[in-house]
Amino acid sequence: MDRRRCAADGTITVRCAGLLAALLSAVACAGVLQAQAVRGVVLQPDSTTRAPGIIVVATDEKGIVAARTLSGDNGDFDLRVGAGTYTVRLLRVGFRPTVLGTMAVPADGLFGVRAVLNAEAVMLSAVTVKSDNVCGTTEDVGRVIAQLWEDARTALTATQLSSGTRLLDVDWQVFRFEMVRRTQRVTGRVVNARTGATDRPFVSASADSLANDGYVIDEERERVFRAPDAAALLSNQFASTHCFRIDPPSRAHPQWVGIAFRPTEDRSWIRDIEGTVWIDRASSELRLLDFKYTNLPNDINVPEVGGFVEFIRVATGHWLVARWAIRAPKLVRRSRGGGAVPGGGGSEISVVEAMTVVGGEITKARRGTTPLYGADPGLTASDGLNGVKPSMPSACGAAFRAGLTLSGSIRGGGGGRESGAAVTVSWAPAASSDAARLNTVADEKGNWAIGCVPDNVELSVRASNGLLASQVLTIPVGAGRGLTALALELADAPRKPE
DSSP states (O other), X not given: XXXXXXXXXXXXXXXXXXXXXXXXXXXXXXXXXXXXXXXXXXXXXXXXXXXXXXXXXXXXXXXXXXXXXXXXXXXXXXXXXXXXXXXXXXEOTTBOOEEEEEEEXXXXXEEEEEEEOOOOBOOOTTOOSOOOOEESOSSSSOHHHHHHHHHXXXXXXXXXXXXXXXXXXXXXXXXXXXXXTTTOOEEEEEEEEEEEXXXXXXXXXXXXXXXXXXXXXXXXXXXXXXXXXXXXHTSHHHHXXXXXXXXXXXXXXXXXXXXXXXXXXXXXXXXXXXXXXXXXXXXXXXXXXXXXXXXXXXXXXXXXXXXXXXXXXXXXXXXXXXXXXXXXXXXXXXXXXBTTSTTSBOEEEEEEEEEEEEEEEEEEEXXXXXXXXXXOTTTSOOXXXXXXOOOSOOTTOTTSOSOEEEEEEEEOTTXXXXXXXXXXXXXXXXXXXXXXXXXXXXXXTSEEEEEEEOSSSOEEEEEEETTEXXXXXEEOTTTTTTOOOEEEEOEEXXXXXX
């Protein structure tokens, strides 16, 4: 008998033919109590505009982190440290850290600090080939992996620091359905909607539990399937038990670069996961985790078993699990051989007939009256026969809509094809939730392509490679459809007046 329940806090538990699936979200960091205050404001590189959602970190003279906080909606920050000497750094995804230098904090605190961000972006567009596997650590995995992983950790830190203090008004839902493997027919769809003030609509188990017990657990007569959230994925426990390599951009996502992972060889005894973490090359932001389970018993080891988690960053600095799903096998017993004849030597075998799909998704997020995120209506689950099958990641990532694909070529000043040049398509966002930039890199023949470009806004296209840059190409609203031969020519970029 199936037993299903959906908790009010967004946790979904599905026990169907012995299957349980749950997704967990980030946990909050403990604050520093009974300490002096270092207060100030974080400003954008223009030294005027206030910068919310920036991580402010203070380290002592031994290099140990003494305190960290997140700048508020108006850029203000409040660090709590003891009297002493500290180095203060500002962290944001996609940019090199801003080091404010050494600060002497007196017994009565330090006030009025002006922290101006630097504008030195970290470019990931040069990542075009696979790297060697590095196992059991992320400390010496090379410059590219280290930078990717550090940006992902920065995103997680911002999530943790904002947890519980800057709640959003969120509409979300959890869903389940069964999909027959042979026909892909969907049955038994159930969708449960929720709304409330929260910063973590989906909750689950710790990184320690996943590392020590595995991702698929047999409990009495039930088999439990679990998925990692950002906290578990970016934890030291995960890094110490997996091998990593860089995956180049795929044809489906030319603007992303991947960190592929698999369990270390000494974890052959435990049921783990392998897959890829995909990161946007333009912003270094976490986009997608796509995974499958390892070391499964033969009777349930089919290609469909696995899942995904999609991430978004909203304008307030919150990082959210926008959409996730786990595909778990549903077994049935089938007769084999001469079972119809007494003494005929027949037997019964277990066969994966269908997949039980469980998951959740945010449909809307807002702060007061300001909209921050709205899910693509064409991808969200719904009751009834016309609902979609949300068992695969969205084609463009949760932050983008399916749209145009622009492509073309890049030539250098001498007329030859320019490989390795960065191409950026940008537009003015229509709302605070709209992404405003996509980036890719030209291949060895100087060709490039960017998908998921909106078709209802004016677009700007520009190429650059070191000190060389092209003129900005403007594409009017609606004119981008069918543009597949955009030629960009690099020349010396004009220098700003000193």
